[in-house]
Amino acid sequence: MxxxxxxxxxxxxxxxxxxxxxxxxxxxxxxxxxxxxxxxxAAEKLGWTPSRSARALSTGRARAVGLVLAREPELIGTDPFYPAFMAGIESVISETGDGLMLQMSRPGDEVETYRRLAADRRVDGVFLTDLRLDDPRPGLVAELGLPAIAVGGIESDRDLPTVNLDDRPVVRNAVRHLVELGHRNIAYVAGPEEFVHARRRREAWADALAEAGLPRGTSLPGGFTAEGGARATRALLDLPTPPTAIVYGNDLSATAGMAVAQDAGLRLPDDLSVVGFDDVPLASWTSPTLTTCRANPVLWGRAAAQALVEMIEHGTTADVELDPATLVIRGSTGPVPVRGSR
Amino acid sequence: MxxxxxxxxxxxxxxxxxxxxxxxxxxxxxxxxxxxxxxxxAAEKLGWTPSRSARALSTGRARAVGLVLAREPELIGTDPFYPAFMAGIESVISETGDGLMLQMSRPGDEVETYRRLAADRRVDGVFLTDLRLDDPRPGLVAELGLPAIAVGGIESDRDLPTVNLDDRPVVRNAVRHLVELGHRNIAYVAGPEEFVHARRRREAWADALAEAGLPRGTSLPGGFTAEGGARATRALLDLPTPPTAIVYGNDLSATAGMAVAQDAGLRLPDDLSVVGFDDVPLASWTSPTLTTCRANPVLWGRAAAQALVEMIEHGTTADVELDPATLVIRGSTGPVPVRGSR
DNA sequence: ACCGCCTTTTAAACCGGTTCAAGTCCCGGT
DNA sequence: ACCGGGACTTGAACCGGTTTAAAAGGCGGT
Known part of the structure; x- marks a missing residue:
């Protein structure tokens, strides 16, 4: 050789x-x-390709962007968002021959991971996903001088460029849909409150209830997991006045919730209506099929990557607001049970 | 700054x-x-960290490994294997400060992607996953002199180091479990035949039938997708003598198959037993809960990464055989229906 | 023949590390 | 007083590109 x-x-x-x-x-x-x-x-004849490292050294650019996944390992596989999001990123950066550097870290080591990524100058910029309230990362990347794009967290006071998709309209639509079906007792099973998007969805649910002139509903934490969704559902069904409809923070907990409800002898959607969020591939194949909210993570990835590339090249970029998610009505939502039928 | x-x-x-x-x-x-x-x-005081690119240039090592995901974008999110697999890889390489470079490509552009990865010397080695029959990649990496590890494909004649998990025992166990429950007409819904692991699972099913002294069963392609699983299931149920049990290539198609069967009015597991493969998070939350085969993708990732690191450093490494997957028996399998009950 | 100017090309420095051959020091042995 | 040798240290080349300042070449005008 x-x-x-x-x-x-x-x-x-x-x-x-x-x-x-x-x-x-x-x-x-x-x-x-x-x-x-x-x-x-001559280059062709020799089969020459410039060496990345040599180039990186003299230009000071790594030609790669970084994505840090800070989830508990056991949760990693449950979210279809990331793979699709990454596919979107790739479709943009591969055009210019750039690469995607993936780092996984325990939620606690996150800051350390970003520091290392920056210190190594392994990437020219990073995506910040799963933003939390009081997230240390926006401050961190500013301190490090690392170009970054906030994905999905709306933080009006931040000077970080943001690619945002407002979940609120679709959640409000979902609630409205249930109200139109006659539901008046609509509960919510939320994701972890520290996540900006989880909290936002829950707030949208609460707002929609208020808009419909309904009293405040019950919200329980479901942690975006199947177990959490199941637990919350059980608790809701045990209430003196159980809800006739439950909106979930994601499809995973919604599906688990459906199983719990059916185990409790409820027929869906006759006795209970269920709405999820994400539209995972299986959502069309549960029974009943799952009414849910569908975003487009591939487009998120594309938009975020475009913004980051622009940020890296020009030092600034405009915020992007993506088309809102849409409500996909399937079989898990139906008219409210006639009063007293249970 | x-x-x-x-x-x-x-x-x-x-x-x-x-x-x-x-x-x-x-x-x-x-x-x-x-x-x-x-x-x-002094280094501490100045906050000095050696520059990756400078190091890469003089040592000739990128200190990163590459993973190419060659799936249709819409399929990417459906497989929980990869996120967990990547987490396993990370846990090994991050110890030495190495990175994981992720590339996604359409199935057709795969070879091109590896070529670029090698030409750029962006990575020191790659993982080959989803191996197919007559896969061009083993030859390619040999030609390119790129260290590589074959993941999950058993190719006895290849000189490529392999990290393998034999799916056959667990599939045979699954079939045996069904046979013990009295089933004699056990069908199979297979993944794409070009994948070594998909084919291997199907063969294990066929072998197990033979071992049990049963006639050859019916196998239909399910493409590892929900839609494919649903279609195959409908076709199986429409047979003159429909199977009393179906083994699926993965949980996704199994879950879709369950939905189809239930829509057709069958009660599970009374009228039909179902076995999946993967043990996705939702498998415990379908109704009935899904009997399935569980491997440990995080361990795959760890083993593959360790092998690749050794391959990069010493130019050779031993094949690894992982502990076989285990059968998780849940609610979707039960005794064969009494003859003529349908 | 000389000059200025524009186009094309190049020598050499630089990016920030690694590495080898060749020092420099110091010490004990004779 | 002189020598050999081990323990440390260092100058300089090297990795493979990019970039700047300056040189070289060509050409029309006077």
């Missing part, structure tokens, strides 16, 4: 200096066409 | 040469303890 060719080899073969080869490669003006041609064919 | 310190700054502050700083950093023997101390505290 021969040593791989360097720019010097190409220069020699083309009979020019290394500088010229570099100019041609980066198609900088000021090189005679004939020379360009000679250089290109 | 001050320019970040270089090794020269540290050297100057410590009153030594750059070479000495480098030696201390890499704790090479032959540096006086007092000097080491001086260098370290």
């Amino acid at each position: 021969a040593r791989r060719p360097t720019i010097a080899d190409v220069a020699e073969l083309a009979g020019v200096s290394r500088a010229t080869v570099s100019f041609v490669l980066n198609n900088r003006p000021g090189v005679a066409l004939a020379t360009q041609e000679r250089v290109r064919s | 001050a320019r970040r310190p270089t090794i020269a700054d540290v050297a100057e502050l410590a009153g030594v040469s750059r070479a000495t700083v480098s030696f201390v950093l890499n704790n090479r023997p032959g540096v006086a303890l007092a000097t080491q101390e001086r260098v370290r505290s």
Whole structure:
């Protein structure tokens, strides 16, 4: 296996200096066409590709962006958001030959992970996902001078560029849909309150109830997990006046909730209506099929990547507001049970 | 924001040469303890971290490994294997400060993606997952001189180090479990035949039937998707003699299959037993809960990463055989319906 | 023949580390 | 007083690109 060719080899073969080869490669003006041609064919002949590391060293750019996943390992596989989100990122950055550096960390080591990423200059910028209230990361990336994009957290006072999708309209739609079906006792099973998006969804549910002139509903934590959703559902069904409809923070807890309700002998949607969030692939295949809210994580990824690239290149970028999620009405929602039927 | 310190700054502050700083950093023997101390505290004081790119350039190692995900974008989110697998990889490589470079590609562009990864020398080695029959990648990485580990594909004639988990025993167990419950007509809904692991599971099912002295069963393609699983299930139920049990290539198609069966008026497991594969988080929360086969993708990731690191460092490594998956018996399997009850 | 100017090309410094061959010191042995 | 050798240290080359300042070449005008 021969040593791989360097720019010097190409220069020699083309009979020019290394500088010229570099100019041609980066198609900088000021090189005679004939020379360009000679250089290109020499490069081609030798099968030369510029070395990333050498380039990174002299340009100071890693040509890679970083994504830190700070979830408990056992939760990692449950969220279909990330794979799709990453696919969206890839579709943008691969166009310019950039790469995606993935780091996983325990939720606690997050800050350390970002620090290392920045110290190593392994990436030119990072995505901040799963933003929490009082999240240390916006301050951290500012301190580190690391270009970053906040994904999904609306933080009006932050100077961090944001790619946002407002979950509130679709949650309000979901509640409205239930109200139209006659429901008046609509509970909520929330995700972890520290997440901006989890809290926002819950607030939207509460707001929608108020808008409909309904009393405050019951909200219980479901932790975005199946177990949590099941537990919360059991608790809700044990209430003196159980809800006739439950809105869940995500599909995972909604599905678990449906199982719990059915185990308790309820028929869905006759006795209980259920709404999820995410539209996971299985949502069309539960029984009944799951009414849920569908966003487009691939588009999130694309938008976030575009914003980050612009941020890296120009030091600034505009906030992006994505099209809101849509309500997908399936079989798990139906008319409120006639009073006293239970 | 001050320019970040270089090794020269540290050297100057410590009153030594750059070479000495480098030696201390890499704790090479032959540096006086007092000097080491001086260098370290100088580095600390300046907040110096060696630059990855500079290091990569002079050592020729990128200190990163690559994972290429070649799935249709819409399928990416459905498989809990990858996130957990990646978490396993991370847990190993982050110990040495290495990184994980993620590339996604359409199934067709796969080879191109590996080529680029190798040409850029962005990674020191790669994982080959989802191996197919006649997969071009083993040959490719050999040609490129790129260290690689085959994950999950048993290819006895390959000289590629392999981290393997034999799915066959657990599938045979599943079939045996069904046979013990009295089933004699056990069908299979398979994943795409081009995948080594999909084919292997199906063969294990067929073998187990033979071992039990049963006639050949019916196998239909389910493509590892919900839709495919649903379609295959409908077709199986429409057979003149429908199966009393169905084994699926993965949980996704199994869950969809359960929904189809229930829609057709069958009670599970009374009229039909179902077995999945993967043990996705939701498997405990379907109704009935899903009997399935559980492997440990995090361990796969760990083992694969360890093997790859060794491969990168020593040019060779032993094959690894992981503990087989286990059968998790839940509510979707039960005694065969009494003859003629349908 | 000389000059200025524009186009094209190049030498050399630089990015920030690693590494090897060649020092420098110091000490004990003769 | 001189020598050999081990323990430390260092100068300088090197990794493979980019970039700047300056040189070289060509050409029309006077």
